[in-house]
Amino acid sequence: MNKTNQIKTHFDLKIIVFFIVIFIVSCGLLAFKINEKAVCTVKEFKVDAPSFRTGELITFSDDSKNSYEWRWYFGDGTKISYRSKVAHAFSKPGKYTVKLLVNNNCTVEQTITITAKNDVLDAALFPKFKSPKIVYQGDIVKFSDSTAHAKSWEWRFGDSQKIDALEKNPSYVYKTPGEKKVSLVVNGDIKYVKYASIVVLPAKKEQKDLVKERLERRGSARGDAVKEYFDKLPDAPKRSPEIANIDEEKFKKMLLGVSADQLSYENLTRYFCEDNLPLVQLKGGKSMSLKALDESVRNRGINVKKVTLQRDKDNCVTVILLNYKYKTIF
Template structure:
């Protein structure tokens, strides 16, 4: 007999069950890994803040479906956060890349731009200083600071960017005409700076008497008008009488006509179109106190302005009024214009 015919075939059922169990476990693990490798469903990071500035509270949120784990990196080196909704404050201005990981494998980023915080200005720390409203070329002007807490000063008087003085009470001599802006900051704190405006007029000529003989000796055209424009608005004798009665006049109430730049511009145009008489023009100024007129680089009388523009259409660029601080009367008119049709 063949010996092999006596060998029995035997299968252990426990081996088969173990094999089936391994197959099932492998399938479960594979399915879990397939589920984990699903595409990222995080669409965006929600950000809420009243302003993106240093120190402001910013809220970051995620509303992804089926999310169960979060990790936030705010891009500024601070510790991570692990909730779906978190708050954060940035201490320095700059651009920061915020990163979010959802369920460990899904990552999304967002850039936030943090601006410097706005400093709150304490008005009690602003410089308090005096500056006159009018100055003249080549004449020293005095300024004074009364800021109680000031220990250092930086003055700029409007003729350049450099520092013009570092004293508490400096003086300055202007070289050019026009409206200047004076600035002062104290204690090296640029946040607390004070400003004043000053109008610089051309250099004053010596007030020498003008005689009729001087006028008659001149033979060139328009010389008479030039001399008359330099004569005061009132005769010398009348000026003496006014000087003698200064005390009585000071007791009288000065009636200041209502006049602003807009109305004055309309009056000047009325003269240029010959629709307004000189008498109706000057009634808008204090009686007996007619103002002078600045035309670019020279000071003339109001009579000269009337004679120069009457019946001649002009292009009026700007008009400004300077008043006497004691009585409110207009003391100077600054006019910028050009004749129409002239180049």
């Protein structure tokens, strides 16, 4: 009898306490949810900025009562912000819908328009160069720069987007006719780029000298041995006007331009004698042609440590002593 009463008393007390706790917790959660919905009174948020342009900070804030949790969505793919007051900058112009989620159940939106930022440029910093208006295909075209503050030059002559020359007063030969846009950047400042247009006309056609042709035909008929001898002699080696301007420092910059795929092999060879391109001698004793060097470093980052150029009596570079290494992430 006593044993039965003890078991019943123990069982009843546990069950009662358990249900009382569950009831109290449920009532608390229900009251919290009802109260949370009741305080959803946020209708708008504040937007503060001197101007709405790309790259400039805009302040967004919410100071409504009973707010304790915020989520900001800026509509430009950036991360969510979780504070009552945040600053954000848009990188591109356009219309953006900014959303704010308060207490995880109140949502408000505003649409703002972002315009492009117009940089104020100093006209005195633009390059000043001279170039002809009309040239002929195959002729040597000369350019000259008179920019007072220039220390380095990047010329593009309109045949491609690559850098064609790095010196102050370069020369260039157009191989195709048409309208070309020449550009110059000095000191590496791409904001201050100067443009000029050149019309390249088809190569001039040589007028026939009828008297000369008759004499040549007569001489050929007689089998003029002297004329045949001179006709078989090879043409004199071609000398580009740029070969006198190449030095160690300039070749180093040109090689870096090749490694960045900004200077073509054709424009690189213009600084060397066409009939006698130099041999490249590397630090470890390995030798290679200029073409092989171009293929080896193109599209690969390099650090050039030392360059030495050896010339012959005609001022042609015959040997390039070169020490460089490839860049790595370590």
